[in-house]
Amino acid sequence: MSPTDRGIGIVVFALTAILFVWRLSTPSQLVFDETHYVRQGLEFFRLEDWTNHSHPPFGKWLIGASQALLGENAFAWRIPGAVLGAMVPTCVYAVMRMFGFSVQEAIAAAALTTLNQTLFVQARTAMLDIYALAFFALSVTFLIWSAKRVRSRGGATFGLILSGVLLGLGAATKWTTGINMVLVWSGIFIWRLTETSPNGWVLPRLFGSGFAGWRHFSLLGAGLRQGVIAILVYLLTFLPFLFMSQGLDLMELHQNMFSDVSGPLAEHPFSSRWWEWPIMLEPIWYYFERPEGMSYGDQAIFLVGNPLVYWLGLPAMLIVFILGLLRGDGAMLAIAGAFLAFWLIWAAIPRDLTFSYYYEPAATLLGMGIVAFIARILPVTSRPYVMWIWLLLAAACFGFFYPVLAGVPLQPDEWLRYRWFEIWG
Numbered sequence: 001m002s003p004t005d006r007g008i009g010i011v012v013f014a015l016t017a018i019l020f021v022w023r024l025s026t027p028s029q030l031v032f033d034e035t036h037y038v039r040q041g042l043e044f045f046r047l048e049d050w051t052n053h054s055h056p057p058f059g060k061w062l063i064g065a066s067q068a069l070l071g072e073n074a075f076a077w078r079i080p081g082a083v084l085g086a087m088v089p090t091c092v093y094a095v096m097r098m099f100g101f102s103v104q105e106a107i108a109a110a111a112l113t114t115l116n117q118t119l120f121v122q123a124r125t126a127m128l129d130i131y132a133l134a135f136f137a138l139s140v141t142f143l144i145w146s147a148k149r150v151r152s153r154g155g156a157t158f159g160l161i162l163s164g165v166l167l168g169l170g171a172a173t174k175w176t177t178g179i180n181m182v183l184v185w186s187g188i189f190i191w192r193l194t195e196t197s198p199n200g201w202v203l204p205r206l207f208g209s210g211f212a213g214w215r216h217f218s219l220l221g222a223g224l225r226q227g228v229i230a231i232l233v234y235l236l237t238f239l240p241f242l243f244m245s246q247g248l249d250l251m252e253l254h255q256n257m258f259s260d261v262s263g264p265l266a267e268h269p270f271s272s273r274w275w276e277w278p279i280m281l282e283p284i285w286y287y288f289e290r291p292e293g294m295s296y297g298d299q300a301i302f303l304v305g306n307p308l309v310y311w312l313g314l315p316a317m318l319i320v321f322i323l324g325l326l327r328g329d330g331a332m333l334a335i336a337g338a339f340l341a342f343w344l345i346w347a348a349i350p351r352d353l354t355f356s357y358y359y360e361p362a363a364t365l366l367g368m369g370i371v372a373f374i375a376r377i378l379p380v381t382s383r384p385y386v387m388w389i390w391l392l393l394a395a396a397c398f399g400f401f402y403p404v405l406a407g408v409p410l411q412p413d414e415w416l417r418y419r420w421f422e423i424w425g
Contacts, residue, residue, distance in 0.1 A: 020083075021079070043064070054261055098145065109370075116366060117397075136166075160225035188219070285425050306397050316369055321336030
């Protein structure tokens with residue numbers, strides 16, 4: 001990437017971080033699933049106890065480390081997620097530039113990602129999902145960077161190793177990071193099958209070199225350079241157990257984690273199904289409290305998508321996918337194919353309870369899909385106008401919902417203006 005792109009990327013990160021960190025301590029109480037990770041993360045960091053078996057340890061360790069450094073307060077347990085969350089739109093900008101979109105188009109995609117509202121709420125809530133998403137986005141960004149034909153053998157290897165480190169940290173936060181990366185590599189292999197090879201159809205594409213991506217080594221070689229490092233980093237995140245009373249028994253730890261995420265789960269009032277997420281049938285009220293002894297000042301946190309991104313982004317993404325197939329446009333197919341894979345995989349995962357925030361890896365791509373729709377499908381003369389109108393309307397919608405995204409004090413019953421439908425709680 002050029003110095004200009006690096007500079008713009010820094011600006012995108014800084015502006016997003018400011019937005020995410022502003023009023024981060026509000027509310028000062030635990031929000032939604034923070035009850036499962038804040039105290040438990042601090043206990044784990046202090047090597048005292050391991051009471052939450054549901055997921056690998058690294059995200060919880062980060063939440064605990066931040067509290068150990070900054071104190072046991074809301075800002076401390078949320079700041080790592082806010083900073084990492086700000087990396088997601090930065091990655092969107094970088095990937096869009098590597099896919100051949102203009103600077104203005106890449107900035108628009110990053111802005112729409114920031115304005116999708118659910119990323120904002122997740123980044124400001126000490127849950128594991130934002131950590132997993134950020135590490136995954138960074139890993140994919142360096143994976144794409146390493147695959148460029150201009151990359152030297154050493155440069156490509158460096159990018160793959162860095163991608164592997166980030167993938168290992170993401171998988172050590174939530175296993176879904178690894179599942180999503182398998183989907184990415186599946187898409188890369190399918191795309192490589194479309195490249196011509198005089199020596200056969202499948203095996204040369206796994207073991208041969210000289211293709212468009214990673215021209216210095218094979219697809220299998222590229223995968224191993226990332227995958228081996230990811231496994232090593234993943235295993236290293238379990239080292240704190242060596243200094244705890246229960247000791248390091250990787251088999252038992254993984255059996256407990258798998259039992260927690262795959263066993264029968266109790267009914268949950270906020271659960272929803274995968275097909276409900278894009279149309280926002282079951283948004284979640286993460287928090288709702290009124291200060292004790294007060295008749296006003298309600299504070300609410302509402303995990304709800306931006307209608308300009310969620311509702312309009314879905315048909316735009318489907319059109320991008322269809323026309324990407326018809327045109328053989330790799331960038332359009334990569335964006336729309338990844339969106340469909342990250343979303344529809346939940347139709348196949350046999351889990352009793354699922355929640356709308358599982359959609360966030362797919363929702364992160366909606367801004368990219370909208371920009372691809374505008375930049376590569378609409379008439380050239382209308383593109384700038386449509387882009388600006390879409391961005392302004394999305395920003396206006398974000399501004400409208402901001403009080404219930406950030407816990408701004410409300411007048412009595414003011415929260416009802418944000419419940420557009422009866423099913424919205």
